[in-house]
Every structure is written in C-alpha cells, then in structure tokens.
Amino acid sequence: MARPKIALIGAGQIGGTLAHLAALKELGDVVLFDIAEGTPEGKALDIAESGPAGKFDAALSGTQSYEDIAGADVCIVTAGVPRKPGMSRDDLLGINLKVMKSVGEGIRDHAPNAFVICITNPLDAMVWALREFSGLPYEKVCGMAGVLDSARFRHFLATEFDVSMKDVTAFVLGGHGDTMVPLVRYSTVAGIPLPDLVEMGWTTQEKLDAIVQRTRDGGAEIVGLLKTGSAFYAPATSAIEMAESYLKDQKRVLPCAAYVDGAYGLKGFYVGVPTVIGAGGVERIVEISMNKDEQAMFDSSVSAVKGLVEACKGIDSALA
Numbered sequence: 001m002a003r004p005k006i007a008l009i010g011a012g013q014i015g016g017t018l019a020h021l022a023a024l025k026e027l028g029d030v031v032l033f034d035i036a037e038g039t040p041e042g043k044a045l046d047i048a049e050s051g052p053a054g055k056f057d058a059a060l061s062g063t064q065s066y067e068d069i070a071g072a073d074v075c076i077v078t079a080g081v082p083r084k085p086g087m088s089r090d091d092l093l094g095i096n097l098k099v100m101k102s103v104g105e106g107i108r109d110h111a112p113n114a115f116v117i118c119i120t121n122p123l124d125a126m127v128w129a130l131r132e133f134s135g136l137p138y139e140k141v142c143g144m145a146g147v148l149d150s151a152r153f154r155h156f157l158a159t160e161f162d163v164s165m166k167d168v169t170a171f172v173l174g175g176h177g178d179t180m181v182p183l184v185r186y187s188t189v190a191g192i193p194l195p196d197l198v199e200m201g202w203t204t205q206e207k208l209d210a211i212v213q214r215t216r217d218g219g220a221e222i223v224g225l226l227k228t229g230s231a232f233y234a235p236a237t238s239a240i241e242m243a244e245s246y247l248k249d250q251k252r253v254l255p256c257a258a259y260v261d262g263a264y265g266l267k268g269f270y271v272g273v274p275t276v277i278g279a280g281g282v283e284r285i286v287e288i289s290m291n292k293d294e295q296a297m298f299d300s301s302v303s304a305v306k307g308l309v310e311a312c313k314g315i316d317s318a319l320a
C-alpha cells in the first residue's frame with residue numbers, strides 16, 4: 001500500500017518542524033509548499049538527508065505549486081504571519097485571511113479529500129475562513145490549539161507536582177486566545193482531579209491559579225523570549241498528534257477547534273471543544289457539563305471567537 005501523503009502548507013518554523021516529525025514518525029511522504037522560493041525545497045532536502053542517520057523512510061519534496069499537493073491525505077496549514085512581541089493573535093486577522101483564501105482554494109482544487117488541520121492565527125477565525133474558502137466538509141477541517149494549550153497546562157502541572165506528564169491529563173476549551181478556558185475540575189493526576197489535589201496538600205489554590213494564568217499566557221511567554229516569531233516545537237508536535245489520530249483511525253479524544261452545529265447550544269462557527277478524531281475526521285464532539293463559573297468563562301471565550309468571525313465576514317466580502 002502506498003504511503004499516506006502529507007501536505008504542509010507553509011514551510012516556516014512550524015512547517016519545517018512538522019515535516020521533520022512526520023518523517024521521524026514515518027507517518028507518510030511529505031510535500032512542503034510555500035511561496036518563499038527555495039525554503040520548502042531546502043527544508044525538504046535537509047530533512048531527507050537526515051533519513052539514513054534518523055532511520056526513517058519517507059520521501060520529502062518542496063514546491064511553490066499547488067498541483068504538487070494533489071491527492072494529499074492530510075494538509076496542515078501554517079501559511080501566514082506569526083506574532084511579534086506586543087502583538088495579539090487578533091492583530092494578524094486581515095493579513096492571514098487573504099492567505100487563507102489562496103490556501104483554501106488550493107486545497108479545494110487539488111486535495112479535496114484531505115483532512116485539514118489549520119494552525120494559522122487567529123486560529124478559531126482562520127479555521128472558519130479556511131473551511132469557507134475550501135468548501136470541504138466541516139468534519140474534515142479543524143484547528144489545532146486545544147492540544148497545545150492542554151499540553152502547556154499538563155507540562156506546568158507535572159512540574160509543579162513532580163510527576164510524569166504521562167499521568168497528567170488536562171482540558172483547555174474555548175477559543176485560542178486570552179479567553180481560553182483551562183478546566184481545572186476535568187484535569188487530573190492519575191484520575192485525581194486538581195481540586196482534590198489541592199485538598200490533599202499537593203499544591204495551593206494560589207499556585208494552581210498562577211498555573212492557569214501561565215497557561216493562558218503560554219504563547220506570549222514564548223514570543224517574549226524568542227523576540228522574533230512564536231512557538232513552533234510544541235505547536236507542531238500537537239498537530240502531528242491530531243494527524244496521526246486521523247491517519248491511524250486512533251479515535252483519540254483531543255480538544256480541537258471544531259465546527260459547532262448545535263453542540264453546546266452553539267451553531268455556525270469553530271471553537272475549542274473536546275472531540276474524537278478518527279478516519280472520519282472530527283467524528284464526534286464530546287459535550288461535558290460545566291458549572292456556573294466554567295460556563296461563564298466559556299461564554300466569554302465564545303463571544304470573543306464570534307467577534308473575530310464577524311470581522312472576517314466583513315473583510316471576506318471585500319476579498320470576494
């Protein structure tokens with residue numbers, strides 16, 4: 001059987017890391033697409049040359065032509081511009097919306113059967129736009145943010161408790177932005193919810209609150225340290241986890257930006273919710289119950305996402 005084909009649209013910091021991880025994990029052959037001439041070709045060749053020492057079999061190529069993504073099983077989209085210090089994700093809206101138009105049309109024309117994972121910011125609005133421009137089924141287009149935000153939360157918790165991150169589960173819902181909702185009640189160490197761990201004296205409520213805030217600010221913390229560009233190792237690893245679940249029909253329960261059509265009483269846009277990702281794409285949205293405070297945080301996150309989608313619709317008519 002032929003290897004799956006993975007098209008990476010955008011060969012920048014995240015795109016290059018995605019290509020390396022996909023090759024190391026032998027998820028399939030990789031095509032890197034970018035408008036910057038030489039960048040995708042150079043990264044593809046460099047990673048291909050690491051194959052003998054890295055002990056993987058995967059074909060890698062770089063291109064400026066959408067024809068080369070033909071028949072892709074998975075497309076991961078990072079094309080666009082990342083944040084600079086002092087910028088919010090939302091500042092990227094206008095410029096990256098134009099990019100989503102060309103990328104969406106490229107995928108529509110050449111890889112209409114692909115499972116598409118958007119990473120470009122502002123995430124919840126860009127994945128909505130990408131779906132609109134590509135016209136692909138809603139369940140085949142989703143956004144990566146929740147896996148990353150939850151991974152950051154898990155990392156901070158594992159460090160605080162001095163336990164393996166493998167035993168820490170955590171849920172972060174809502175939009176990928178300052179209003180994201182780390183759900184403390186649904187986050188556990190080996191099944192023990194965080195509030196119980198506070199009672200057991202493993203940490204204090206103050207420390208837990210600080211970890212929640214650090215998770216919300218996780219992207220900005222890296223932007224501040226790097227000074228040019230934003231995080232790329234953890235975002236790429238998170239998207240690869242989603243792609244792998246699709247390609248291997250693992251049916252992992254992963255938080256991602258999914259299209260809501262009635263779930264959580266919401267309709268008509270993308271927002272971060274727990275999902276099941278398998279061969280059908282986003283096969284299911286898991287509806288958890290929220291208490292009053294959690295619901296209020298989720299509602300405010302949803303209204304921030306809706307505002308961005310409305311702003312896109314305004315610019316979108318100008319792009320038409």
Ligand code: A3D
Pocket residue numbers: 009010011012013014015033034035036039078079080081082083092096099102103119120121122123144145148176229230231232235
């Ligand atoms: P960067 O290294 O700048 O790569 C972006 C690439 O996109 C560059 O190589 C550009 O040449 C290319 N590009 C620009 N326009 C086009 C186009 N029209 N078609 C094809 N390629 C194009 O950025 P990055 O890889 O660090 O980040 C990529 C995106 O991911 C940014 O929008 C970030 O804000 C976003 N991001 C999202 C998360 C989430 O958790 C959602 C995390 C980190 C970064």
